Amino acid sequence: MASDADVNAPLGTAPRLSAMEQFSRLTGLDTRLLAMLGALIAIWIILNLMTGGIFLTPRNLYNLAVQSSVVGVMATGMVLVIVARHIDLSVGSVLGFLGMCIAFLQVEVFPLGAAWNWPLTILLGVFLGVLVGIWQGSWVAFGGVPAFVVTLGGLLMFRGAAFMITDGRTVAPLDPTYQLLGGGIDGSIGATASWTLGLIAVAAVAFFSLKARAKRARYGFPMKPLWAELAMIAVWSFLIIGFVLVMNAYTKPRSDIPRGIPVPVLIMLTVVIVMAFLSRFTKFGRYVFAMGGNPEAAALSGINVKRTTVMIFVVMGVLCAVAAVITTARLNAGTNSMGTLAELNVIAAAVIGGTSLAGGIGTIPGAILGAVIMQSLDNGMVLLGVSSAVRQIVIGLVLVAAVWFDVVYNRGRR
Amino acid sequence: MTTPLVEMRNISKRFGGVQAVDEVSVDLYPGEVVGLLGHNGAGKSTLIKTLAGAYPCDGGEIYVNGERAVIETPRDARKFGIETIYQTLALADNLDAPANLFLGRELMTAFGTLDDDAMEHQARAVLHRLNPNFTNIKDPVKNMSGGQRQSVAIARAILFNAKILIMDEPTAALGPQETAMVADLIQQLKKDGIGIFLISHDLHDVFDLSDRVSVMKNGRLVGTRKTSSVTKDEVLGMIILGKLPGEETPEDMAARH
């Protein structure tokens, strides 16, 4: 039985909590996220041992970060889709379709070399992403067709549409400035800018944590101990600075010029911040979670469930456009096979990152963690010379295992 | 006589082949508690859900303060000061108590973001009033006891200065102590001039609290009586037999002939 005394007691001494739960309360991290973090560290150590130390080199970690960015960007949107009890099987095809549109417009419609060309194609790509979202979201919200079916149709339709744009022809090369968005040799921001951003990030973490704490104190709410707060700020700062150090440790070919944070990773981090903000601090985010927790309650609370559903798919469409920009810029081309099977990686990333297929539960940082776990396995297996057939089997197994974990975890909580 | 706070006239609602509510008329005055009684499946929840905006009704009219009120969505109902505690509670299990209390009418900061701290502050105050043992309000409500969940649902209804309160089996999950607390709450709300529809399938829950009782059976209104002018047995007769005290049922007449 809870009593008043519990509130004022330090959270760490609350009775009947496992060590893991106590830790989770102090850090504000969900136990499931912590388990995934543990899994990631284990995977990294094992892969590093198996590859004889190649896995954890700056060069490989840099590549890993770039490789994770496309799936990471889309996984943040998939979190909202799955939290609201839907699914989107079309994201890979939509990526392919939007990528082809962008490449085609850039190379064959607008004059290549004009400064306004690539920004305009990005804008048009995002606009088309919005339209795709409205199209699919409306079928789900107003047509009452299950998202599984709508997006399965989308998977076929948008792949077909991607092919039709150029009859399957690859479109290349793209604008040199645009290519920077995909990473590559010059597609990173260098040491100074990386440090600057890193320090701003550290300052922001400290500022917002302490500001939130001060606000809770003003209301007289129970708080976690100050040392726990400071420890969390320290851990985040350590991670941010460590990340900058690693990205700066990888140099450009035949030189000692540090690369710094790759542009696509910067794009992904921006997406993460925006999406985390959207899901935690806006009505839209609150309504998505409410709809996932209890659709009937959401409707009875006066939430416009249909409009929110369409919005979710619009957000997903925009993120597919962002992912399409990174992909085409990295390939320096538009090909009609771009994004094939990406939906599986994206869904797996979201689920591995703690998004529950039963709806109502999921986090944006978790999805990024999931994307990095998936990409680490793939990257490590490539380093080990594992064939692509075996890699597919492993990734498939990981997906099933992650969902199984979700089922078991939820069963344990009911 | 004052105008009724709410007047529902000839409300009908059909689900497929089931006539859940059939031409039912009830009314409610300020500061009054009307007990809505009837067996499970009598149509009580369906009737008040048309008032709450959960479903549009097939037929009939609703008047609030004597004026025709078109209530098609929960938002419409809230505009008229109608707040509802649903039998199913209608909570989002994955969200904490403050998020549930303010669902659909969140408090915002000056920057247009959710003001979770302000919501938590108000939530703590109202929940503490209902249930002083309530401390884990930041947990997802699925981790709460039945009584705590019910408290959250009740708190949500009284937080926004309701004028008309619908309580659909509000004490179903509560222990005796908490039930007494809800009874106190109802007395207090009455004094503030709030009209309350108190719904139950159990006569004893509402008899002492209500000024009038309306009894439903098989989707129809059996009748409405002043609580002071009937006995519990008479009301029980209305619930079970579907007849008013002293009235003959068709079965009685058939038995005589």
Ligand SMILES: Nc1ncnc2c1ncn2[C@@H]1O[C@H](COP(=O)(O)OP(=O)(O)O)[C@@H](O)[C@H]1O
């Ligand atoms: N959403 C619905 N869809 C179909 N039938 C319903 C629905 N809600 C209620 N009913 C039916 O309407 C009748 C009245 O139910 P209800 O209003 O819940 O009764 P009560 O609240 O008095 O127990 C029952 O026969 C029930 O099965």
Ligand SMILES: [Mg+2]
């Ligand atoms: Mg009922």
